[in-house]
Amino acid sequence: MWFPFENIRNFILSVRIGKTGRDIIRTMITLHDLFIGNFPVSQNFGENYETYKWIKDYLGNPILGHNGVDFGYNGQSPILLNPFPKTSEVVCSFTGWDKDGYGWWLRLWDKTQSCVILYAHAQEINIKAGETIRFQQQVAIGDSTGWSTGPHLHCGFYIVDAQGNKLNRDNGYDGYLNVMNKKNVTWNLLNPTKPSDATPIVDCDPQWRIDRDKNWDLYLAEKEKVTLLQASEAKLSSALEQERASVALAKQECQTLKQRVLDFANNL
Numbered sequence: 275m276w277f278p279f280e281n282i283r284n285f286i287l288s289v290r291i292g293k294t295g296r297d298i299i300r301t302m303i304t305l306h307d308l309f310i311g312n313f314p315v316s317q318n319f320g321e322n323y324e325t326y327k328w329i330k331d332y333l334g335n336p337i338l339g340h341n342g343v344d345f346g347y348n349g350q351s352p353i354l355l356n357p358f359p360k361t362s363e364v365v366c367s368f369t370g371w372d373k374d375g376y377g378w379w380l381r382l383w384d385k386t387q388s389c390v391i392l393y394a395h396a397q398e399i400n401i402k403a404g405e406t407i408r409f410q411q412q413v414a415i416g417d418s419t420g421w422s423t424g425p426h427l428h429c430g431f432y433i434v435d436a437q438g439n440k441l442n443r444d445n446g447y448d449g450y451l452n453v454m455n456k457k458n459v460t461w462n463l464l465n466p467t468k469p470s471d472a473t474p475i476v477d478c479d480p481q482w483r484i485d486r487d488k489n490w491d492l493y494l495a496e497k498e499k500v501t502l503l504q505a506s507e508a509k510l511s512s513a514l515e516q517e518r519a520s521v522a523l524a525k526q527e528c529q530t531l532k533q534r535v536l537d538f539a540n541n542l
């Protein structure tokens with residue numbers, strides 16, 4: 275007899291969602307392009323429970339699956355954009371580095387629509403926390419940093435209150451919502467291009483990750499050195515500036531003294 279283990283698990287999970295949370299939000303959010311180009315979804319929201327069950331929600335319960343939507347870059351490194359509408363007031367609420375998770379990642383907070391978009395696994399971030407972000411402004415360049423098996427954008431999405439606190443935290447995904455759910459989001463794409471028909475890269479040689487991480491460590495160490503050097507260079511140049519000023523002052527005093535000696539000699 276066929277025994278539906280998978281169905282039983284889904285049933286239990288759905289009861290949990292039904293009891294404690296909701297995935298459909300009251301307000302409809304409008305979003306524009308996330309990136310320049312057109313990249314296919316390589317992992318849907320809610321997939322792969324086994325892979326993500328180690329991630330816990332605020333109550334300590336394992337999340338019910340992938341808590342974002344992944345778009346596979348097919349080997350490219352696209353420019354990532356602010357996707358919120360022209361009418362929205364948008365600020366960058368976080369940027370950071372997380373070697374074993376999101377890699378280089380950032381959060382954009384749309385204060386007008388009361389929601390947040392999270393981009394992960396970037397190569398570089400072009401904005402700073404606290405900065406106001408323009409419509410469709412470039413915010414980062416995509417890559418495969420952090421816990422990632424290939425170049426892709428992990429896009430997280432959630433609704434917030436007026437202070438920016440995440441809502442719906444009991445929905446089984448700690449508040450994260452499916453950005454591809456048409457009941458939550460209206461997509462208004464500005465640069466619709468032909469969808470890429472290449473298969474997204476979702477897995478790769480594990481050695482590649484190890485090599486990449488090594489290089490990232492080296493890169494970060496070098497970056498740290500450069501920052502320190504720049505700081506000491508700045509200190510040195512300000513010290514040099516001070517020395518120059520005191521030399522100029524001494525020269526002037528010397529000049530004054532010389533003049534006084536000359537005046538004295540003339541009056542003899």
Ligand SMILES: [Zn+2]
Pocket residue numbers: 317340342343344427428429
């Ligand atoms: Zn993801």
